[in-house]
Amino acid sequence: xxTPRLEERxxxxxxxRNLARILDAAREVFAEEGIEATVAEVAERAGVxxxxxxxxxxxxxxxxxxxxxxxxxDIVQKGREALxxxxxxxxxxxxxxxxxxxxxxxRCFCESTGxxxxxxxxxxxxxxxLDAIIQELLARAKKAGDVRRDVTATDISMLFFAVAxxxxxxxxxxxxxxxxxxxxxxxGLRPAAARR
Amino acid sequence: xxTPRLEERxxxxxxxRNLARILDAAREVFAEEGIEATVAEVAERAGVxxxxxxxxxxxxxxxxxxxxxxxxxDIVQKGREALxxxxxxxxxxxxxxxxxxxxxxxRCFCESTGxxxxxxxxxxxxxxxLDAIIQELLARAKKAGDVRRDVTATDISMLFFAVAxxxxxxxxxxxxxxxxxxxxxxxGLRPAAARR
Amino acid sequence: xxTPRLEERxxxxxxxRNLARILDAAREVFAEEGIEATVAEVAERAGVxxxxxxxxxxxxxxxxxxxxxxxxxDIVQKGREALxxxxxxxxxxxxxxxxxxxxxxxRCFCESTGxxxxxxxxxxxxxxxLDAIIQELLARAKKAGDVRRDVTATDISMLFFAVAxxxxxxxxxxxxxxxxxxxxxxxGLRPAAARR
Amino acid sequence: xxTPRLEERxxxxxxxRNLARILDAAREVFAEEGIEATVAEVAERAGVxxxxxxxxxxxxxxxxxxxxxxxxxDIVQKGREALxxxxxxxxxxxxxxxxxxxxxxxRCFCESTGxxxxxxxxxxxxxxxLDAIIQELLARAKKAGDVRRDVTATDISMLFFAVAxxxxxxxxxxxxxxxxxxxxxxxGLRPAAARR
DNA sequence: GATGAATGAGAATTCATTCAT
DNA sequence: GATGAATGAATTCTCATTCAT
Numbered sequence: 001x002x003t004p005r006l007e008e009r010x011x012x013x014x015x016x017r018n019l020a021r022i023l024d025a026a027r028e029v030f031a032e033e034g035i036e037a038t039v040a041e042v043a044e045r046a047g048v049x050x051x052x053x054x055x056x057x058x059x060x061x062x063x064x065x066x067x068x069x070x071x072x073x074d075i076v077q078k079g080r081e082a083l084x085x086x087x088x089x090x091x092x093x094x095x096x097x098x099x100x101x102x103x104x105x106x107r108c109f110c111e112s113t114g115x116x117x118x119x120x121x122x123x124x125x126x127x128x129x130l131d132a133i134i135q136e137l138l139a140r141a142k143k144a145g146d147v148r149r150d151v152t153a154t155d156i157s158m159l160f161f162a163v164a165x166x167x168x169x170x171x172x173x174x175x176x177x178x179x180x181x182x183x184x185x186x187x188g189l190r191p192a193a194a195r196r
Numbered sequence: 197x198x199t200p201r202l203e204e205r206x207x208x209x210x211x212x213r214n215l216a217r218i219l220d221a222a223r224e225v226f227a228e229e230g231i232e233a234t235v236a237e238v239a240e241r242a243g244v245x246x247x248x249x250x251x252x253x254x255x256x257x258x259x260x261x262x263x264x265x266x267x268x269x270d271i272v273q274k275g276r277e278a279l280x281x282x283x284x285x286x287x288x289x290x291x292x293x294x295x296x297x298x299x300x301x302x303r304c305f306c307e308s309t310g311x312x313x314x315x316x317x318x319x320x321x322x323x324x325x326l327d328a329i330i331q332e333l334l335a336r337a338k339k340a341g342d343v344r345r346d347v348t349a350t351d352i353s354m355l356f357f358a359v360a361x362x363x364x365x366x367x368x369x370x371x372x373x374x375x376x377x378x379x380x381x382x383x384g385l386r387p388a389a390a391r392r
Numbered sequence: 393x394x395t396p397r398l399e400e401r402x403x404x405x406x407x408x409r410n411l412a413r414i415l416d417a418a419r420e421v422f423a424e425e426g427i428e429a430t431v432a433e434v435a436e437r438a439g440v441x442x443x444x445x446x447x448x449x450x451x452x453x454x455x456x457x458x459x460x461x462x463x464x465x466d467i468v469q470k471g472r473e474a475l476x477x478x479x480x481x482x483x484x485x486x487x488x489x490x491x492x493x494x495x496x497x498x499r500c501f502c503e504s505t506g507x508x509x510x511x512x513x514x515x516x517x518x519x520x521x522l523d524a525i526i527q528e529l530l531a532r533a534k535k536a537g538d539v540r541r542d543v544t545a546t547d548i549s550m551l552f553f554a555v556a557x558x559x560x561x562x563x564x565x566x567x568x569x570x571x572x573x574x575x576x577x578x579x580g581l582r583p584a585a586a587r588r
Numbered sequence: 589x590x591t592p593r594l595e596e597r598x599x600x601x602x603x604x605r606n607l608a609r610i611l612d613a614a615r616e617v618f619a620e621e622g623i624e625a626t627v628a629e630v631a632e633r634a635g636v637x638x639x640x641x642x643x644x645x646x647x648x649x650x651x652x653x654x655x656x657x658x659x660x661x662d663i664v665q666k667g668r669e670a671l672x673x674x675x676x677x678x679x680x681x682x683x684x685x686x687x688x689x690x691x692x693x694x695r696c697f698c699e700s701t702g703x704x705x706x707x708x709x710x711x712x713x714x715x716x717x718l719d720a721i722i723q724e725l726l727a728r729a730k731k732a733g734d735v736r737r738d739v740t741a742t743d744i745s746m747l748f749f750a751v752a753x754x755x756x757x758x759x760x761x762x763x764x765x766x767x768x769x770x771x772x773x774x775x776g777l778r779p780a781a782a783r784r
Numbered sequence: 785g786a787t788g789a790a791t792g793a794g795a796a797t798t799c800a801t802t803c804a805t
Numbered sequence: 806g807a808t809g810a811a812t813g814a815a816t817t818c819t820c821a822t823t824c825a826t
Contacts, residue, residue, distance in 0.1 A: 113365065114365060155376070155377070158362045158374075158377060161361065162359055162362035165358055165361030165362070166354040166355065166357045168310075169310055170354065177354070178354075180351070181355060181358060183384075185381060187384050188379075188380035188381065188383050188384040189380065195388065195391060
């Protein structure tokens with residue numbers, strides 16, 4: 001006897017496929033054009049009518065939120081993996097790099113920060129979990145003497161955001177130059193004694 | 197009957213005044229509402245008709261470009277002043293702080309980066325001049341031993357942009373927290389020997 | 393192989409049950425929300441898919457007509473009962489009050505009057521039967537000296553409609569004030585000699 | 589030195605003409621099709637683009653309100669004239685007939701009652717003035733012994749609405765039959781002694 | 785020259801109805 | 806037979822830009 005995993009009955013196979021196509025298309029379109037992209041563009045890329053999208057996502061913001069949520073979930077997942085590792089500083093480093101990477105590949109992720117979309121409970125929850133993860137990593141890194149005592153989790157978020165924003169502006173030709181900037185920033189967080 | 201050189205014919209006094217009012221209004225409106233602000237809003241604040249704006253600025257982007265250009269000019273001007281000073285590192289520091297300040301106070305300045313507006317020759321020229329100024333300041337700072345040898349002018353621009361972006365997200369609760377981030381970044385640019 | 397007469401083939405038991413549930417749901421939903429209610433709402437309340445509704449009722453108007461028809465049938469039934477009574481005037485009185493009551497409780501009944509829905513043969517037939525009943529009651533009431541000679545069945549319908557419309561506006565603060573208005577109207581139909 | 593009559597400067601001649609055309613078209617279209625009529629229909633009838641309508645009337649409801657307001661103003665005007673006359677009962681009679689007349693000619697007037705449109709201050713004010721007028725006429729009519737003491741202004745409104753609604757349903761062929769119904773109703777309001 | 789009126793080209797969203805499973 | 810997914814055709818509203826005065 002198998003119990004279905006979802007509260008609601010699973011979607012029909014074709015609907016499931018369409019939903020996936022819509023989400024894929026949305027991810028691509030929003031990534032490329034930012035949150036100003038139209039639902040019609042997403043629909044065209046997905047090969048469905050706009051009404052089909054509105055059936056699953058009552059408003060454009062709902063669609064956008066779904067895309068952003070997935071991005072955030074991915075990062076949180078990476079965060080959990082970082083927590084499982086031994087070296088907190090290394091974990092923080094990797095988490096930030098991975099996050100910036102996905103930030104750079106997705107315009108809407110950046111543009112949606114600070115909009116109403118981000119106020120949704122789902123996203124706030126994920127954000128809270130990510131904050132908690134950073135807090136924990138930071139505490140461990142401090143204990144290991146890898147990070148200055150006065151650095152806060154908010155600082156990390158902000159510096160993450162800072163480097164990510166700069167990375168976004170870099171010409172595609174120099175897309176990876178941001179690693180050096182993150183180096184500088186992370187280096188600046190170490191206790192003076194631990195500077196390389 | 198000779199055709200006057202259109203570009204250079206001096207504007208009538210009232211037209212001159214209108215142009216100034218339009219630019220002032222545009223600066224304010226775009227600063228407050230970002231590039232999504234409508235031309236009608238600008239016209240209302242300027243106390244002129246929309247058509248008057250379109251007479252001077254054939255498209256909305258032209259108007260936006262004029263505003264951004266002025267912001268950039270201000271920064272370039274600050275850069276020239278920095279060049280005139282003795283301490284290059286100090287000049288660089290001030291220039292960046294001043295720039296971030298104006299960035300934070302003007303939504304459209306940030307939002308227009310990376311859009312077609314920024315590709316205009318005028319802006320590219322100013323950008324080039326700013327780059328040259330930074331280059332020079334950087335060279336002097338290196339000579340003075342205040343900056344690592346491997347730091348480039350692009351690095352400065354990017355780090356400027358990085359901290360500015362973060363600063364934008366901080367508003368308005370922790371207005372000035374970005375100064376700490378810039379401290380970290382600038383500190384990271386010093387040669388190891390010169391670290392505080 | 394003979395083709396069964398489509399109209400009369402008895403429905404399968406489950407189909408029969410579904411049909412009843414659809415009609416019940418439609419009655420409730422249209423009563424509460426008026427003719428603007430969506431088919432999807434009816435489907436949800438009935439616990440069936442929208443396609444199931446469209447199988448039985450090719451268009452939304454068909455569904456609406458079925459609901460209105462039933463309301464009208466109920467009134468006609470009341471009319472038949474009135475015919476069976478001895479006092480025609482009293483029967484007319486009761487019939488009108490009963491009709492207004494159901495009018496007030498069902499937004500769609502009112503809203504559909506005067507639309508294409510009401511032109512359907514089924515409804516026209518019922519309307520004709522109701523007219524005939526009123527005609528008969530009226531004739532008897534006149535004979536009994538309870539109604540003026542010049543009053544027509546159409547007058548009754550119209551006055552019914554008049555009071556019902558006003559009653560609809562009264563809701564819900566002064567629910568039952570319409571009884572007074574009907575009193576006035578009915579009193580106005582009596583011969584001068586018979587006035588209270 | 590002439591003072592302009594309006595707060596805002598008067599519209600340009602062509603705009604004035606267009607505004608009039610829009611209002612005329614709206615009056616016609618809403619009268620014929622009710623409040624469900626689309627702005628596009630009004631625009632087409634007026635010979636302008638829909639955007640032109642939305643420039644003057646930010647929402648469809650604003651347009652509708654303008655139409656209804658004018659209808660109501662006309663009635664209030666008639667009410668003022670009735671107040672100026674000597675015979676209050678006659679004035680009330682005329683006012684009601686005149687109101688029903690315009691009601692019958694305009695579907696939207698009826699349909700908008702009880703919607704959000706009617707909650708607008710402008711309309712509420714007019715409604716209040718009309719109520720006051722009716723109150724005054726009623727008081728005078730009572731004093732003259734033409735109306736029963738227990739009749740209220742609300743009763744008048746409701747009975748007005750009742751007959752008007754019925755009138756609306758009458759076939760165009762019998763469009764004037766409602767006068768008889770109003771006769772019945774008004775007769776019902778007289779003291780028994782004064783019945784004709 | 786200046787003005788504000790007019791508009792075409794969208795944008796999000798809705799819903800009766802058809803179709804694939 | 807039943808279902809819910811898909812959609813085309815509307816509908817309200819917006820805004821940069823052009824035009825008549």
